[in-house]
Amino acid sequence: MSRSLLALLLALGLAGCAAQRPRAAPPAPVAASVDVVRHGELWTADFHLPRPAPAWVFVHSSATRDGELPWREHDWTVETPGVRLERRGRFDLLVAENGAPVPAEVRLRFRPFAHDLLSDSAPALAFSTGAIALFSRQFDLFALSDPAAAEQLPPDLSGPNLDFTRTRASFRDEAGPILYAGRRVSSISLDDEDGTYVLFGPAAPRVSGGIAAIIDPALPAWLRDALVRDTPAILGHLSAALGPPPGAEPVLMVSWAGPTPRRVAMTGSVLPNLLQMTFEGEGVLRENPGLRDHALWFIAHESAHFWLGEAVAYQYARDAWITEGGADLLAFRLVSEVEPAYDGRAELQKAIDDCVRISAGRGVAAAEESGDQRASYACGTVFGLVAEAASHRPFGAFVRRLVDENRADRVLTREEWLAGLTRVSHDPSLAADIARLIDQGAPDPASVIASLFSRAGVRYARAEDGRPRLL
């Protein structure tokens, strides 16, 4: 019996949000290139390697979520004689026999691998229509002078001595146009850093509310209907509150991995202007409000990052409360609006409770830096509640002004956020207390938060243990 059958699993494979990283260094020069072509059932990848090297390392080599196994060795076949795929440490490599350099032209044949990975986007998404979406960056590789050195490479490939360059990947389908960024094109060539999904085969994007949704028609109807109805509403509300989205029209891709027994799972990932979700399990066949709410929260939170994260980013990672808490409060408000059965107040209360716990004797910034990601979500939401109440307007209005004022330099600093709070509240003590929670925490954070709520006008009562309880 496979591991996936053993547990009733609500796999929320959404570890952290990638949408608001600090901006990366200038792009590395393009080195290798690859032509990926679908010929009906057969897929080929022709690599063009710019110089001789004993090994080429695949950047995206994360193991599978189920079983933690390498995935290329079963589904990728090297056709070029004398070249093989090899697993070294955490990475897949192309190497030549007898230590010779890998030739300049290498052809692989592959089956798209449509399963979740531990720490990366799924290499492919399979739709019940036969359409396949490929993650564009799965072909990225770089040269290594000694294959054995791959065993010492750090998982994130940080380090000074790597010959790290960009791979240009081109995609084409012999059967006709492919879908890129919501539009049909005959082929596309990509060398961006974050990647996207390029879709091969039939799909009719449903464009509404400023988002193009591609939802597997076999997805259980209760869930498909909720996504079709609520996703444009969420994006429409966001655009109305925050102004036009900053980038190209966003795309939502939702695939259905089938009714695996004893499982109810949703996984998702976020790429620039693209949200991707996969549902799986017999538990998804029945209407499940918790799963629906979580899916809508995911869409709302991640879409909010198109503004709070992409249009403006935070300055330092320790300031992630600005974008995570901001996106969460926006999401709780939005989902409550579009889905009346959703209990947004319970989520807000959870944020308050978690922030009280996290900031006891320790600053929110220090908690974030020590890896407690919940700190930014929970306390950022609490700070947003203070700004919302103090401004006597929806939280979106507070965010919109901050986004608009910082679109030019694309950075929203902590000082700018706190100054925005003082501007709407005319009470500098709010910003001062929040700054202290961020830097030092408090011996009794429940009292500090209660006092913030009192001054800002958030309605609450104190629970027996002193925690502020929203009314």
Ligand SMILES: [Zn+2]
């Ligand atoms: Zn986020």
